[in-house]
Amino acid sequence: MSAHPVLVVMGVSGSGKSTVAALLAGQLGWDYLEGDDLHPAENVAKMSAGIPLTDEDRWPWLDQIAQWISDHAASEMPGVVTCSALKKIYRDRLRLPNVIFVYLSGSKAEISQRLSARHGHFMPTALLDSQFAALQPPSEDEHALLVNISHSPAQEAAEIIQRLGLGAH
């Protein structure tokens, strides 16, 4: 593992990326980027209207996240960033040597329930089907850390810190 890793917390909308990543960054004292904040207004408008993003919509956004990761590598700073990173080609774009993917995995039923209870967010629950259709869970050779989302956010953050051996830093 890089001495200054960047954790990319990934998964479909509603899997808990923002909640868990904010806890992680706070506990580790690392820089934090909410990847959704880098979506251009057109992407947000599309998703708000219930239209799934295409690869073309996502590339410029992924490039910006990749830039954040590479800036952190260059300045030897660890960090935590949220990014759905649903497809392998997207992760390949982000896969710098300092990156560790943390994949929040759960069933559509469980995530749908959480999205229905989430308010004040642009992403409609109706887009969950297309999120799962696009999702290519990381394969073994991607060495992602798979985390089951049925635990509490605090338990998930503690599990990630423990499994990556970050507690002693």
Ligand SMILES: Nc1ncnc2c1ncn2[C@@H]1O[C@H](COP(=O)(O)OP(=O)(O)O)[C@@H](O)[C@H]1O
């Ligand atoms: N482990 C968890 N257990 C219960 N609820 C959760 C958990 N993680 C997240 N949530 C809730 O589920 C919703 C989606 O989480 P969020 O962090 O916004 O997901 P994402 O960033 O992946 O879209 C939020 O309302 C959040 O409070």
Ligand SMILES: O=C(O)[C@H](O)[C@@H](O)[C@H](O)[C@H](O)COP(=O)(O)O
């Ligand atoms: O690639 C995508 O289709 C989007 O990035 C999507 O996966 C993401 O989830 C949205 O930005 C909504 O934001 P939340 O993940 O916070 O729901």
